[in-house]
Structures are given as C-alpha cells and as structure tokens.
Amino acid sequence: MKAIVESVAWDNAKSSGANIGAKGSRAYFESAAVSLWSVKRTNPDWEALLVTNTEVPSDVRDILDGFGAIVIHQPFEKFSFPFDVPWHLAYYKLCAVDSVLSSESYQYVCMLDTDTWVRGSLEELYASSRGGVSMIDLHAPLADRDRRAMETDLKHIGIEKPECFLPFYGGELLCGGVSELRLVLDACSYVHRKMVSHGYVSKRGDEFLLYASTALGSLPTVVSANGYATRCWTGRYYSVPRWEDLAILHLPAEKVYSFPRAFKKLNHMGQIDPAWFERSCGLRQSRRPVSPLWMAKRSLDKVLKR
Numbered sequence: 233m234k235a236i237v238e239s240v241a242w243d244n245a246k247s248s249g250a251n252i253g254a255k256g257s258r259a260y261f262e263s264a265a266v267s268l269w270s271v272k273r274t275n276p277d278w279e280a281l282l283v284t285n286t287e288v289p290s291d292v293r294d295i296l297d298g299f300g301a302i303v304i305h306q307p308f309e310k311f312s313f314p315f316d317v318p319w320h321l322a323y324y325k326l327c328a329v330d331s332v333l334s335s336e337s338y339q340y341v342c343m344l345d346t347d348t349w350v351r352g353s354l355e356e357l358y359a360s361s362r363g364g365v366s367m368i369d370l371h372a373p374l375a376d377r378d379r380r381a382m383e384t385d386l387k388h389i390g391i392e393k394p395e396c397f398l399p400f401y402g403g404e405l406l407c408g409g410v411s412e413l414r415l416v417l418d419a420c421s422y423v424h425r426k427m428v429s430h431g432y433v434s435k436r437g438d439e440f441l442l443y444a445s446t447a448l449g450s451l452p453t454v455v456s457a458n459g460y461a462t463r464c465w466t467g468r469y470y471s472v473p474r475w476e477d478l479a480i481l482h483l484p485a486e487k488v489y490s491f492p493r494a495f496k497k498l499n500h501m502g503q504i505d506p507a508w509f510e511r512s513c514g515l516r517q518s519r520r521p522v523s524p525l526w527m528a529k530r531s532l533d534k535v536l537k538r
Contacts, residue, residue: 234340234358235279236271236350237332238264241308241324242286248321261292263491264346265301269498270506271350272299274479278354279338283328295498306331311424311438319437322403323424326438330417333410342366342407344480347487348461349509352479357407357460364453365408365416367401367442368461368482376400378436382443385434389426393447401446401454403439404482405461412452416442419450466514474518486513 242248242257268280280301282288285308288296296303310330311323329343340358344350357366372379379400386393406416420441427434434440445451460479465471467485475481483490490512494504 233279233338234277234354235281235332235338235342236268236275236354237281237283237328237341237343238268238346238348239283239325239328239343240264240286240288240346241284241321241327243308243321245316246308246312246320247316247318257286258289259487259492260346261289262495263487265292265295266491266494266498266504266509267344267346267348267350268296268301269299269504271344272301274350274352275354281332283331285324291499292495295495298502304328304331311420311441313424313428315431315433317433317437318435322437323441325403326417326420326441329406329413333413333417336410338410340407340409341413343405345404345482345484347483347491348404349481349483349513350479351481351506354460354479357457357479360460361407361455361457362409363412364455365406365412365451366455366457366460367407368405368463369456369458370400370402370463372400378439382434382436382440385432385436385440386444386447388432389423389430389444391423391426391444391447394449398443398446399454401439401442402463402482403437403442404463405457405480407457408452415450415452416445419445419448422448422450464513464515470514472515475515476518481515483513489513 240257240260264282271280281304282301283304283306288303308324308327310327325343332341383393423441423444462473462475462478463482464475493512494509497504
C-alpha cells in the first residue's frame with residue numbers, strides 16, 4: 233500500500249517556521265487539510281496520513297475524517313534537540329516518517345510538507361523512485377548563501393566535504409520504499425547526533441541533515457523529483473518555474489494566505505476549485521511576454537536578424 237505522509241508538530245519551547253510566528257499550529261493544520269484533500273482528489277487509492285504530536289482542532293478533524301484521512305499521534309521523540317534550533321519543529325517530519333515506517337503498514341511512503349498542492353497522479357513519481365528515493369534538487373549554485381552556510385556547518389560538526397559538487401536537496405518531498413527511506417533516516421540520525429554532541433546549531437533545518445548525509449555518501453540512490461514537483465515562490469518576490477504539467481507544487485508563501493482561504497472553502501463547501509486555488513496563489517501561465525514594447529523589440533530583432 234502507498235501513503236502520503238504530512239506532519240504537524242507544536243511545542244511552545246521549539247522554534248517554528250519563519251513565516252508563522254504567533255499564528256500557532258492552526259496554520260499548519262489548515263494547510264495540511266487542504267493539501268491532503270488535494271492528494272485524495274487526485275490519488276484516491278493512496279492513503280492520506282497526518283502525523284501530529286498535538287491535538288487536532290475539531291473542525292480540521294471533521295474535514296480530515298470526511299475525506300478519509302488518517303490521523304496518527306506520535307510524540308516528538310526522534311530528531312528533537314535538547315536545545316532550541318531554528319526550524320526546530322521542521323525536524324518532526326523525519327520523526328513522522330519513522331513512525332509510519334515502523335508501523336510496517338506501507339510499502340511506499342511519500343512525505344510532503346503541509347504547504348504542498350497535489351495536482352495530478354503520483355504513479356509516475358512512485359515508479360521512478362523505486363530502488364531509491366526521490367527528492368527535489370534545488371539546483372543551488374556554488375555561491376548560494378545557504379550552500380556556503382551549510383559547508384561551514386559541516387566543518388563545525390567534523391564532517392569533511394568532498395571535492396565534488398554536492399546536490400542541494402529540498403526538504404519538502406521525500407519519497408521511496410521502506411528500506412530506502414530507512415537508509416535516509418539512519419543517515420540523518422547520525423548527523424543529528426553529531427549536532428547534539430557538538431552543541432551546534434544549523435540555520436537550515438532538516439535540509440542540513442540531507443546535505444550532510446549527501447556529503448557523507450550515506451544516502452541511497454537519489455532520483456530527482458523535479459520532473460514531477462517544484463518549489464514556487466509566490467510571496468514578496470515571484471520566482472516560479474514552469475509548473476503547469478507538474479503533479480506537486482510546493483507553495484511556502486501561501487501557508488498564511490491561500491491555504492487559509494482554501495480551508496474556509498473546504499469547510500463551507502466541501503471542495504476546492506483547483507483553478508481558483510492556483511489563481512489565488514498568484515500562479516501565472518508560463519508564456520512569452522505580450523507587452524507592446526517586448527513585441528516591438530522582437531519584431532526589430534527579426535528584421536535586423538539578430
């Protein structure tokens with residue numbers, strides 16, 4: 233059986249996402265309800281699981297029960313730190329995956345962040361990642377600020393970076409079979425223990441565990457999920473790759489904007505119009521510019537053959 237896993241953790245003593253602030257766990261629960269609803273709409277044969285360490289709001293629970301999502305209660309025991317770190321609660325997703333794998337109920341598991349929108353079938357993603365795991369490659373350049381920061385983090389916990397160029401994987405999607413995902417969790421657990429023993433804080437959250445595991449060569453075969461999923465920045469700056477034919481969109485800025493609006497529609501109407509949701513997120517169709525100035529320039533280019 234195949235399952236989509238999303239997670240919500242809350243602890244007032246642990247740091248949450250940067251764009252959540254004082255909103256509490258409510259924003260995560262609402263986005264998880266919308267995201268898992270989109271999973272069941274497009275992939276009805278997949279189990280939709282929500283793993284949490286806290287109480288689910290009653291209205292959210294009613295919606296989850298309505299479309300057949302399964303709620304699993306799991307304390308934040310693994311991948312937690314004895315001291316607070318940035319994005320502390322984001323590490324709970326690995327604890328959630330571990331609990332699902334330990335149940336031995338599923339042969340294939342796909343972990344998604346709660347601010348993801350599933351638009352199509354996940355069967356091709358499932359087929360492509362068999363024998364390995366799938367993640368989104370962020371294609372960060374060598375000069376990327378976060379990459380440079382993580383290379384410094386590696387030195388602080390005694391991990392030597394290899395000379396080769398390392399992929400930089402995002403933490404919003406992790407899919408694979410049970411044995412392959414176990415290898416990922418074991419690798420991340422090793423890095424986590426080194427962080428704890430050194431008392432060292434990385435500001436990149438769970439993505440640093442993946443980066444360090446890549447540096448150690450501890451990950452199983454990684455298949456790029458970029459042909460099926462992408463990260464779309466729709467907030468203060470707009471940076472969206474071609475998205476129309478992809479099955480999964482990660483929409484970090486919309487957790488506090490479009491996802492709450494979509495939750496209200498889901499609560500009152502029992503469904504969400506996908507086209508409305510994507511417009512609400514500000515997603516624009518990938519097409520050539522149509523401004524008169526651009527068209528005049530292109531016409532001149534053709535005349536001058538340049």
